[in-house]
Amino acid sequence: MVKIRMNKNELKCENCGMELTEEHIYTRMIKGKEHYFCCADCSNEFERKFNF
Numbered sequence: 001m002v003k004i005r006m007n008k009n010e011l012k013c014e015n016c017g018m019e020l021t022e023e024h025i026y027t028r029m030i031k032g033k034e035h036y037f038c039c040a041d042c043s044n045e046f047e048r049k050f051n052f
Contacts, residue, residue, distance in 0.1 A: 015042035015049075 011020045018038040026037045030047055037043040 011036060013038040013042050015046040018042075 011025075012018060013020060014035050015037055020036055020038060024038060026039055026043055028035055028037065028043045028047070030043075030050055035043070035046065037046065
């Protein structure tokens with residue numbers, strides 16, 4: 001389990017906008033930057049959009 005210091009009012013999935021919690025967060029490095037998502041499906045969709 002990864003401990004993340006976060007402002008609970010601001011951290012949302014970068015793809016769908018769902019609010020994230022410490023228990024429900026998926027992080028992924030894309031082109032050297034860390035991005036936050038609610039699930040692997042959202043991270044995959046975001047990366048596909050990011051690469052166009």
